[in-house]
Amino acid sequence: MVLRFLCVVLSLALLSLGGTIFTDPVQVTKNYDFIVVGGGTAGAVVATRLSESPSVSILVIEAGVADNGTDSNLIYTPLLAGSGIGTILDWNYTTTSQSGLNGRALDFPRGFVVGGSSCINSMIYSRGPSDEYNRLATVSGDSGWSWLSLLPYIYKNEKHTPPWNNRNTFGEYNPLVHGYGPLLTGLTPTVFEHDKLVIKTTVEYPALYPYNLDLNSGNGLGFGWLQTSVGHSVRSTSASTYLRPALNTRGNIDLLLHTQVIKLVETATNTFKAVQVAQNAAAPSYQFTASKEVIVSAGTVGTPQLLMLSGIGPAEQLAEVGIESVIDLPDVGNNLQDQIILTLQWEVNGKTMFPFYNDPAAFAAALAQYDANKTGIAAGNPVVNTIGFMRLPSDSPLLAGGDPAAGPNAAHYQLAFLGTFYPNPGQTSPTTGNWMSIAIVVQSPTSRGSISLTSSNAFVHPSIDPEYFTTAFDIGTAIQAVKTAKAFVATSPWADFIIAPFADTAALTTDAEIEAYIRTYSTTLNHPTSTAKISQNSDEGGVVGPHLLVKGASGLRIVDASILPSMVAGYPQAEVYIIAERAADLIKSTWGLL
Numbered sequence: 001m002v003l004r005f006l007c008v009v010l011s012l013a014l015l016s017l018g019g020t021i022f023t024d025p026v027q028v029t030k031n032y033d034f035i036v037v038g039g040g041t042a043g044a045v046v047a048t049r050l051s052e053s054p055s056v057s058i059l060v061i062e063a064g065v066a067d068n069g070t071d072s073n074l075i076y077t078p079l080l081a082g083s084g085i086g087t088i089l090d091w092n093y094t095t096t097s098q099s100g101l102n103g104r105a106l107d108f109p110r111g112f113v114v115g116g117s118s119c120i121n122s123m124i125y126s127r128g129p130s131d132e133y134n135r136l137a138t139v140s141g142d143s144g145w146s147w148l149s150l151l152p153y154i155y156k157n158e159k160h161t162p163p164w165n166n167r168n169t170f171g172e173y174n175p176l177v178h179g180y181g182p183l184l185t186g187l188t189p190t191v192f193e194h195d196k197l198v199i200k201t202t203v204e205y206p207a208l209y210p211y212n213l214d215l216n217s218g219n220g221l222g223f224g225w226l227q228t229s230v231g232h233s234v235r236s237t238s239a240s241t242y243l244r245p246a247l248n249t250r251g252n253i254d255l256l257l258h259t260q261v262i263k264l265v266e267t268a269t270n271t272f273k274a275v276q277v278a279q280n281a282a283a284p285s286y287q288f289t290a291s292k293e294v295i296v297s298a299g300t301v302g303t304p305q306l307l308m309l310s311g312i313g314p315a316e317q318l319a320e321v322g323i324e325s326v327i328d329l330p331d332v333g334n335n336l337q338d339q340i341i342l343t344l345q346w347e348v349n350g351k352t353m354f355p356f357y358n359d360p361a362a363f364a365a366a367l368a369q370y371d372a373n374k375t376g377i378a379a380g381n382p383v384v385n386t387i388g389f390m391r392l393p394s395d396s397p398l399l400a401g402g403d404p405a406a407g408p409n410a411a412h413y414q415l416a417f418l419g420t421f422y423p424n425p426g427q428t429s430p431t432t433g434n435w436m437s438i439a440i441v442v443q444s445p446t447s448r449g450s451i452s453l454t455s456s457n458a459f460v461h462p463s464i465d466p467e468y469f470t471t472a473f474d475i476g477t478a479i480q481a482v483k484t485a486k487a488f489v490a491t492s493p494w495a496d497f498i499i500a501p502f503a504d505t506a507a508l509t510t511d512a513e514i515e516a517y518i519r520t521y522s523t524t525l526n527h528p529t530s531t532a533k534i535s536q537n538s539d540e541g542g543v544v545g546p547h548l549l550v551k552g553a554s555g556l557r558i559v560d561a562s563i564l565p566s567m568v569a570g571y572p573q574a575e576v577y578i579i580a581e582r583a584a585d586l587i588k589s590t591w592g593l594l
């Protein structure tokens with residue numbers, strides 16, 4: 001009797017609730033109002049918000065795998081952040097050989113999974129300064145992108161949560177600048193000695209290194225506590241916080257996995273309301289049509305690649321790979337920006353994470369504890385808890401040619417404090433002692449590269465050329481950042497803590513030595529943007545207009561990191577979430593769904 005009752009309840013639930021997850025395009029038989037290409041960071045948000053309107057139907061098409069497979073611990077266990085790189089969760093792109101990096105080619109990870117790069121990123125949640133968003137408003141001519149206009153979307157996206165151990169975090173963030181959204185963020189459960197010294201330095205040197213209570217308040221300068229996209233001991237992804245809950249409860253949203261969109265199909269002159277898909281180069285292709293819009297959220301690499309495969313891009317370049325031009329948009333794939341990371345290291349007198357990382361038994365025990373009850377060192381952001389965003393001095397010769405930052409409260413460079421020996425690629429780590437590292441990042445690079453097709457086959461990777469360190473500003477700012485990092489730990493609070501710099505760090509005295517070190521060791525921070533950048537409708541350049549519609553096309557919108565006009569002064573995921581939240585409302589408004 002009870003069993004029968006349960007069966008009835010269960011089958012009712014199956015009938016009435018939830019969307020369908022398809023694993024082969026042959027299974028997709030119905031028509032949809034909206035097709036979202038890429039179920040990544042932005043795509044999952046847009047699709048989920050559109051599904052709040054029960055009158056419309058949405059199909060999300062994702063090239064990669066599900067986020068809840070056997071490898072989902074690589075995504076959701078905070079300690080394992082970074083471990084998804086180079087696995088089945090990664091597209092495994094590489095850059096072209098970089099002249100600014102002594103000819104090195106870099107691995108260029110991108111999430112190949114529902115949730116996209118939000119599943120494999122380093123979980124740093126940093127909105128950047130208000131200047132960043134105000135520049136977006138100016139560049140696009142749409143005040144709706146300003147910081148003040150976007151605040152409701154910022155709060156709709158994010159919610160601050162306490163660390164699992166309920167450590168007292170009073171004075172480490174400002175509760176007034178946080179929201180009520182599904183994306184959970186928070187501060188570290190574990191504070192290290194070097195973190196306390198960072199804060200002490202801000203107290204003793206407030207003019208040089210000011211304390212910032214909450215770097216996510218719109219004031220993006222100074223030093224403070226880092227927030228991460230971790231809540232209740234688990235990484236928050238756009239899959240876990242947006243798409244999966246929608247798929248579990250709404251019948252108007254479906255997901256097609258393991259399927260790449262290989263072409264946007266012209267359904268009437270310059271109208272692109274259909275997509276062609278395939279599971280691999282040898283598999284049959286299928287076509288699906290959206291009655292309202294196709295939204296491309298394939299990311300900074302996938303989006304320009306797909307546009308170009310569809311004849312939307314630089315006509316001459318497309319001709320070289322045998323693709324007929326439909327809309328000549330020279331900026332598709334252009335303006336690629338990225339940030340680099342470089343570390344300096346010191347041996348220190350105090351507890352750090354370094355011994356833990358070198359003790360496989362301790363590491364395994366931490367994972368076992370996490371699996372048992374989601375506590376312990378594996379339940380929080382593993383290495384970086386404190387961070388500083390700085391500007392060049394206003395009389396710096398590097399600014400003589402103009403200031404590339406978004407405004408006076410936007411950083412030129414960053415110092416992040418890591419409680420371990422964080423080796424640059426090619427560096428050999430020590431095996432004993434306690435170590436800390438400072439990572440330097442140029443926040444406002446001026447180098448701009450490109451993504452271009454090497455083939456008309458969608459399954460062949462495009463060529464990725466970020467042109468790292470090809471401008472005097474970028475290399476000069478990195479040199480300044482290295483000097484500031486060294487000066488920071490030479491202040492009095494660090495006197496008893498620092499034992500000695502690592503040999504490579506100790507050897508950096510002249511600008512020439514620092515430059516050589518930067519070119520030898522810098523690697524990508526995995527923040528590519530701007531390959532389909534936004535501009536005003538009247539501007540000749542750019543790829544999308546202020547409401548993210550592709551210029552010269554109908555029925556086609558782009559929502560992802562590719563639309564950013566320039567590199568961000570914070571970290572990109574927060575801004576991508578925020579842009580996607582507003583984009584969903586722009587789409588709803590277009591179709592009378594608000």
Ligand SMILES: Cc1cc2nc3c(=O)[nH]c(=O)nc-3n(C[C@H](O)[C@H](O)[C@H](O)COP(=O)(O)OP(=O)(O)OC[C@H]3O[C@@H](n4cnc5c(N)ncnc54)[C@H](O)[C@@H]3O)c2cc1C
Nearest residue numbers: 038040041042063116117121122124261299302561571573
């Ligand atoms: C290793 C790493 C570390 C990072 N660390 C941080 C960090 O700590 N903090 C931070 O703020 N940012 C970080 N970032 C950057 C941040 O994660 C990205 O900027 C952001 O997630 C990009 O979102 P998106 O929606 O533009 O693209 P994505 O999230 O990458 O989504 C694109 C999606 O489209 C899919 N796709 C692509 N092409 C197709 C196609 N043709 N058909 C179907 N599907 C397709 C992809 O598989 C993917 O799921 C990091 C990124 C990486 C890779």
Ligand SMILES: *[C@@H]1O[C@H](CO)[C@@H](O)[C@H](O)[C@H]1NC(C)=O
Nearest residue numbers: 021066068069070244247248
């Ligand atoms: C992943 O989630 C889907 C639907 O939410 C479910 O059908 C599937 O069984 C899950 N897979 C695993 C391995 O848990």
Ligand SMILES: *[C@@H]1O[C@H](CO)[C@@H](O)[C@H](O)[C@H]1NC(C)=O
Nearest residue numbers: 086087088089090091092112
């Ligand atoms: C990336 O490389 C890993 C390791 O070789 C592999 O397992 C994975 O399938 C690759 N990703 C893709 C999308 O091919």
Ligand SMILES: *[C@@H]1O[C@H](CO)[C@@H](O)[C@H](O)[C@H]1NC(C)=O
Nearest residue numbers: 368369370372373374375376
């Ligand atoms: C979690 O597990 C660890 C080790 O297994 C134990 O020491 C700890 O008390 C547990 N914590 C909670 C809150 O259950």
